[in-house]
Amino acid sequence: MALEYDSLNENVKKCQYAVRGELYLRASELQKEGKKVVALCQAPFLLDNPNVGMLFPADAIARAKHYLSLTSGGLGAYSDSRGLPGVRKEVAEFIERRDGYPSDPELIFLTDGASKGVMQILNCVIRGAGDGILVPVPQYPLYSATISLLGGSLVPYYLDESENWGLDVNNLRQSVAQARSQGISVRAMVIINPGNPTGQCLSEANLREILRFCYNEKLVLLGDEVYQQNIYQDERPFISSKKVLMDMGSPFSKEVQLVSFHTVSKGYWGECGQRGGYFEMTNFPPRVVEEIYKVASIALSPNVSAQIFMGLMVNPPKPGDISYDQFTRESKGILESLRRRAKIMTDGFNSCKNVVCNFTEGAMYSFPQILLPPGALQAAKQAGKVPDVFYCLKLLEAAGISTVPGSGFGQKEGVFHLRTTILPAEEEMPEIMDSFKKFNDAFMTQYDNNFGYSRM
C-alpha cells in the first residue's frame, strides 16, 4: 500500500487535537433577521416574488439587496480570495469605530472561520522546526495542533492561575530565553483575549507590556480576539491589541507586526457552522501581504454566505435605526444571562470539595482546578488513564455531564482541570451544578478514603 500509517507525513501524526467547541446559542430576534437576510441572498429570485413581504420584513429585504449588490453573481460565484471587497470595507469600518484608528480593507482577509485564518498565517511564518511560536498554556488546541502540523516548535508560556490566569511578562522572557538556548528562533507570539479555556481578560497595561515585548524581540503578535463581545465584568472592557498598539505611538505603532482574528462563531451570533472569520494585518510589508493573498487563492475563495454573516455581525443597528432598541435590549440580555451563568458556575465549583475556580471574566468557559487526592491518581494509573481524563469519564458516567479534560489544553505538571462551557440554559444551571457537586464530593471522599486504606 502506498499510504500506510508509517508513510504518513510525520507532522500529521504528531499533531494533537483534543477538543471540538460545540456551541449553540438560541436565535434572538436579531439573529433571526440576519438569517432572513442570508436566506434571501441564497435565493435572490424570491425578491421578485410579490409575496416576499409576507415572510420577510422590509429591513431584511433591503439588507439582502445590499449584500447581493456586493457579490458578483450571488452566492454561487467564487468571491475574491480575500473575500468580497464590500464586506471587507464594512469590517474595516467596524474596526475604525471600535478602535478610533483607520483600518485598510486591503489588509483584511475574510476566511472560512478564524481557524483557517490562524492556519494560513502560521503557515507563512513557520519554515521548520527551528521556528518557534509562543503559545499560552493552557491554550486553545488550534495552536498546538497547527504548529505541530506545520512542523514548527511550540514555545509555551504559562498563565498564572493564582493571578486569575494573568500573563506575566517575566514568564515570557524566560520562555524565550529557554527556547533560544535550544537553538529555536522565536518568531511569533499568540495571545487569546478573552481566553479560551481560561476565561481571563487582559488589561490594557498588560497588552502594552506584551506589545513592547514583541517590539523588543521582533515577534509577530497573533491576537486571537474571537471572544471580544463576550465580557462578563465591568473592570476591563475589551480593548483590542490594535488599539493599544496605535495608542502607544511611534516606534511601536509603526513597527510591531500584528494579526488580529475574529469570527462569526462567538459573541451574540454564535454562527459556528457558517464558517466565517476575518484577520487584519498591521505593519506587514506589501510583498508579504501579496504572498498571503496568493496562498489564499489556492483554495479559490472563502464561502460567500458566511461573508454576509460577517457583514451583518460588524454592522449592528446604530442609534436611530428602527431595530436599535431591540438590538441593545437583546444583546444586553444575552450578555447578562451569560454573566449570571458564569457566576452560578464559578460559585458552584468553588463550593465543591477540592475544586478551585477563577471567575470567567470573558469568553464562554469555566476552567476549574481539580485537586485529585493520591488515591484518585493511583486509580487513574491502574485504569491506564491520564488523571483528569479519568475524572471526566467518571463525571460523564455518573452524572451525564460532558466536559473536556484540562490535559487537552495544557497545564502545569501535576495540576488538573476540566473545561466546561457556561452555555447551558440559565434555568438548568443550578441543577447541573448540584449534580456536579454530588458527584465530585462523593468522588473525593471515595478516593481520599481509598488512599487512607491502601496506605494502612
Added chain:
Amino acid sequence: MALEYDSLNENVKKCQYAVRGELYLRASELQKEGKKVVALCQAPFLLDNPNVGMLFPADAIARAKHYLSLTSGGLGAYSDSRGLPGVRKEVAEFIERRDGYPSDPELIFLTDGASKGVMQILNCVIRGAGDGILVPVPQYPLYSATISLLGGSLVPYYLDESENWGLDVNNLRQSVAQARSQGISVRAMVIINPGNPTGQCLSEANLREILRFCYNEKLVLLGDEVYQQNIYQDERPFISSKKVLMDMGSPFSKEVQLVSFHTVSKGYWGECGQRGGYFEMTNFPPRVVEEIYKVASIALSPNVSAQIFMGLMVNPPKPGDISYDQFTRESKGILESLRRRAKIMTDGFNSCKNVVCNFTEGAMYSFPQILLPPGALQAAKQAGKVPDVFYCLKLLEAAGISTVPGSGFGQKEGVFHLRTTILPAEEEMPEIMDSFKKFNDAFMTQYDNNFGYSRM
C-alpha cells in the same frame, strides 16, 4: 520586522497560482428549488410562519425539514469535522447508484470545496522534497501550488495534444523513472477526468491502465472528478475511477488506494461560492483514516450550508418524483447547450490562422494551441512578457476577451495555448468567436510581416 519577505516560509513564496476559475451558470428552476431549501435551512423559524407556503413550495419545505433533521441545531452549529453523517450517507448512496458498488459513509469526508480536500490529502502524503506526486501537464494549478506549498516535488507527465490530450502510460513510466533517478520517491498520481484545462475524457481502458500502473508502482491515485457531470460527447460517458477499480477485481480492487474528489461548484449546479465538496477514500487502513479525521478537526467543521447543497446535488429527483421530468429536461438542456457552445468554440478556433484546438469532450474549457510566429516571440521578449501572456494581453486590449495564458497550466517548451471557458451565453458565442478571429488573424498577419521585415 518579524515577518519580512525574506523570512517568509520559502514554500509559501515558491508556490504559484495562476488562475481563478470564475464560473457562473444561470439558475435553472431546479437549482432554484435547491436554493429555496437552503434558504429555509438558514432561517428555519420561517417554517413556523403560516405564510411559508406562499413563497416556498411543499417540496422545498419537506426537503428543508429533512436536512434540518440531519443537523444538530441548524446551520449555526459546528458539524462533525467530516461533515454531517446524514449527508455523508446520501453521498455514499449516490456513489453506489453511480458505480454499482457499495460505498461507506465513514470513508467519505465533506470539505469546503474540492480544493480543501485535495490540500488535506496531499498534506498527509507529502513528508518533504523527497516525496513526488505525478501531475498531468497541462494541469489545474491547485496541484502545482499545493505541492509547492507543502514542500513536495511535482513529477510532471505530459498529456498528448496530438492524441486529443490522451494519457500514454509509457509517458508515465518515463516520468517515474526520471524522478527516481533523481532520488525522488513517487507516492501518488493525480488524474483530472474530465480534464481542466484540456477538456478530455479518459476511456475505461485508459483508466484500467492507470490503475494497474498505480498498483505496480504503489501509488495513491487522486481522482479529480469534479467535472463528472460535464460530458459533451457520446463515445465515452463518464466512468469513475472507483467503478473501474472495482470492476478490475482482486488484487487491484483490494489494494489500490484511491481518493476521489467531487464538488458542488461544477456540473448542473455551479455553486462555486458555497464551497462544498467531498472526497471518498478506498483501501485506506483505518489508522490512516483516523489521522485524516484528526487533521480535519483542527478547523472544526466544513461549512454546513454547502453540506446541504451537496446533499441536494447527490439527490436529484428520481423517476416517479413530481419534478423528475423537469429535472431531466433542464439538465439535458444545460448539457446540450454547453455541447453546442463547445462546438461553436472549437470550430471557431480551428477557423483561425495559426490556431489548432481539440474538441472539448468534457469539463468547461477550451484550450487552443496558438502557433506564434517568430515576430510575435520577439515582440513579447521586447515587452518583457512570456509569449502567451503577451498574446492574451493583446487579445484583452483589442477585443475585450479575457483568457488565461497556457503557461499558467504548464505546456511543452516552445508551445503556447490559452484557456477560455465555454460558458458565455450561447447566443453571444458566434459574435465572440468572430471578434476573436478578427483579432487573431490580424495579430498573425502583423507579426508574420514584422518578422519578414526585420529579417530583411
